Amino acid sequence: MTTTKKITISDVAKHANISKSTVSQYLNERYEYMGAQTKQRIHESIIELGYSPNYLARSLKQKKTFTIGIIVANILHGFSTKVIRAIEDACNEENIHTIVCNTDEDPEKEQKYMEMLQAKQVDGFIVFPAGENAKVYQRMLEQKIPLVFIDRIMPDLKIDTVLMDNERASELAVENFAKHGHEKLAIATPELKPYMTPRLERLSGFKKALQTNNLPVKEDYLISENLDSLQERLQHMFAMEDPPTAILANNDLTLVEMLEFFKKSDIRLPDDISIIGIDDVPFANVYHPGITTIEQPAFKIGKKAAELLFDQINDTASEPEVYRFAPKLFERESVKTLYE
Amino acid sequence: MTTTKKITISDVAKHANISKSTVSQYLNERYEYMGAQTKQRIHESIIELGYSPNYLARSLKQKKTFTIGIIVANILHGFSTKVIRAIEDACNEENIHTIVCNTDEDPEKEQKYMEMLQAKQVDGFIVFPAGENAKVYQRMLEQKIPLVFIDRIMPDLKIDTVLMDNERASELAVENFAKHGHEKLAIATPELKPYMTPRLERLSGFKKALQTNNLPVKEDYLISENLDSLQERLQHMFAMEDPPTAILANNDLTLVEMLEFFKKSDIRLPDDISIIGIDDVPFANVYHPGITTIEQPAFKIGKKAAELLFDQINDTASEPEVYRFAPKLFERESVKTLYE
DNA sequence: CTGTTAGCGCATTCAA
């Protein structure tokens, strides 16, 4: 066995009796002007010494780390996980690694992460922006650091952004409810904040679709509430004289909260209430009844974001744009047909 | 605005009219022998120039990157995601970043990732081993590269390993079934492979617990089958003359598959069959009936793994050991009381 | 208290 000492490129050069630069060429597969036996000798020396290159040194020289940063609110959220997986798959093909950081929606944490990753010289960022950090993004733009946003639009920034067509998602839900004869439609979303594009758009899309379908927009049916007080709010709504017959859950967490409420309150699906959830959930199929869901094209979104970032990194990018991907409705049994 | 050129430490030094090394000391907070106004001047120069340090160069010199690698089969699996999150939280406190790679259980991919991350000089690895790469791990051991395993035990390797007490998990399930009067207990697990510690131990723990509780071990009730043919296999079992009254799902995926089968076959929970699932699932509460589950202490596992790795990195580690964490049973409504 | 010097491991001119 070789000693514990780190083998460098000059050790290999010495061993093969040639110069460092030739070895370097070999490593970078520039075989063009290299003698066949030189090549052979280098190859042998490398395995004999158990040499493995130090990419750090290489990156320092080349100013490229083949590493990107992904900044996300919380890796535990299903949508984020899927998007990240898609990004990693795309990166894998380009031999790029990803460093992912959880901000928990904390702008300061986000900023700290971005700065540290910049210090580590990552080649670019894909971020689910926490909002409120516009100046940081702005500076990155000026420094021409490759950057792609996912899921949330920062209106004043010219940055590639990819997300689902959220308005279309609510529209799909409304259309499906309407098709089954529902007219009293409700929606429940977590607390709205200005930069939370998906929630905002899903709500506005819901209202628009109501109008398009000549359905009444009833303010009492529009719930936006923190998850921990959502059940209470639902309780009020279903205690009303004229409760809705159908409700859209704005995301997976909302859906689970709603289901818990219905279970506790003995409100039966789909007889007492029809339901559609935005976001895929693993139990949609096996629930009683199967839950009609609208899936986000998470993999497409992740893939596209990666591609856009690669374009920026390789300097082949076009003007920044917002890319929207279509949602898809999976009809199951949670919407009752009213035959009205 | 400053030009697009990269500001380095010598620019700062020049600007502040002192030497690079003093600036370097400032950056590393070695203020001890530094004049107050020197400090002040450096500080001003830094913000004036908009300097941000290049950690790559620093890492090259210090032989430490403050980055670790996490090798996992698939980030989409709930358990992995939670463990990773816990690791990242622990890393965050030490200002360490994580690069995570998905192997999809492919040993070659795993090896490639580990080699590339070594080339990037990561300070250590936390891996969910895919098995079959014993020689790679062995080499890492010899090179004294900090390494911690999660979830799977490689018996011939002296490496810190942290996982749930899997046998105890099955035991908890058996005890709960027994408490409710069940005697005909089945288990379903995905295909067994030699290095898949959790599945193996959960099965062996199940059998042991059966004996401890003086319950019969019936081979027909022990299903180990790929997910895509599991339903078929269940069909056979429930078509038997004397089917089980209770069944343990070895993990979350198995549980979902089972629930789908029961739904399709109109086998009612918990009247026709009682069920417990190992692994937390987001719908355990809201399902009808609520599913009794046994949760893996994913956060504890991740945290411990990170701590062990830090110890190795800081050279404060003790002998490699296997650490097991207790599972926890959450009783809900999916186990019927038989009063036999 | 601060500056000088010498690398870390590699890639890249430019000569030979």
Place this chain on the structure above:
DNA sequence: TTGAATGCGCTAACAG
């Protein structure tokens, strides 16, 4: 076709 020299940006002795 190969080798010598230079520097990426930073840290770490060691002087002064």
